[in-house]
Amino acid sequence: MIESFDSNGYVIIHNSQLSLQIFKLKKYFEYEILSRFTNVVVNDRNLIKRMADNIQLIHLYSNQYMIDIYGKLGIELPIFSGPCVTHYTSNNIIGQSFGLPYHQDFPSMASSVNSIIIWFNLFNSNPDTHSIEVVPGSHKFGLQEGQHTANGFVSTKKYFSNSKILTLECGDILIMSTFLLHRTYVNKSCQMDKMSISRRIDDLNCKSWKKNNFANAYYTSVDRKLFESYKF
Numbered sequence: 176m177i178e179s180f181d182s183n184g185y186v187i188i189h190n191s192q193l194s195l196q197i198f199k200l201k202k203y204f205e206y207e208i209l210s211r212f213t214n215v216v217v218n219d220r221n222l223i224k225r226m227a228d229n230i231q232l233i234h235l236y237s238n239q240y241m242i243d244i245y246g247k248l249g250i251e252l253p254i255f256s257g258p259c260v261t262h263y264t265s266n267n268i269i270g271q272s273f274g275l276p277y278h279q280d281f282p283s284m285a286s287s288v289n290s291i292i293i294w295f296n297l298f299n300s301n302p303d304t305h306s307i308e309v310v311p312g313s314h315k316f317g318l319q320e321g322q323h324t325a326n327g328f329v330s331t332k333k334y335f336s337n338s339k340i341l342t343l344e345c346g347d348i349l350i351m352s353t354f355l356l357h358r359t360y361v362n363k364s365c366q367m368d369k370m371s372i373s374r375r376i377d378d379l380n381c382k383s384w385k386k387n388n389f390a391n392a393y394y395t396s397v398d399r400k401l402f403e404s405y406k407f
């Protein structure tokens with residue numbers, strides 16, 4: 176696992192206990208989130224974001240099995256420095272075939288340099304569905320040239336001959352270096368949705384982060400005006 180992570184910048188892991196938890200999350204998504212869809216885009220998009228607030232999600236990232244893996248991958252003192260994030264990909268009106276272009280995750284955090292992303296999809300991912308596409312080994316070359324866009328800091332280079340569309344069963348977990356180049360793989364002919372969730376694990380023991388006074392690009396903002404349009 177460690178060798179594969181070091182050379183490719185990512186690794187896919189499987190654990191039956193965690194797989195069961197992911198299946199439960201999938202059921203929750205189907206019975207509690209999808210069932211509340213109304214085809215009103217703002218309602219449905221907000222519901223997708225609420226999936227990231229699922230109360231069980233924390234266990235997936237903070238159980239002993241995962242903590243041991245963080246240690247093996249070189250994270251001495253693992254901490255959360257960002258929230259759980261949902262990535263919904265669909266050709267329907269809510270998803271509008273949107274996917275993030277090639278990028279590294281590090282520029283959106285600027286925290287520990289050995290940080291990792293824990294990512295999983297509630298549905299199967301492979302070249303016939305929506306998935307995630309990675310550039311194996313690209314984590315070794317530090318920060319890549321990029322441009323600030325509305326979707327974040329995206330890679331200037333748009334094509335990589337060795338890119339790989341990943342195959343994961345629902346229940347598998349992908350771990351990526353935050354320097355790995357990756358993008359959403361949007362399959363225009365796929366009728367199924369992709370509902371992936373990720374969270375970033377940082378290292379409070381990282382010397383570079385210390386040099387930067389432990390600053391983090393992520394911050395909590397509160398919309399203090401939202402209540403003004405609230406309907407009781």
Ligand SMILES: O=C(O)CCC(=O)C(=O)O
Binds near residue numbers: 264275280306358360
């Ligand atoms: O579409 C995905 O699942 C990946 C999204 C992603 O890479 C990101 O939000 O940084």
Ligand SMILES: [Fe+2]
Binds near residue numbers: 278279280357
């Ligand atoms: Fe990303």
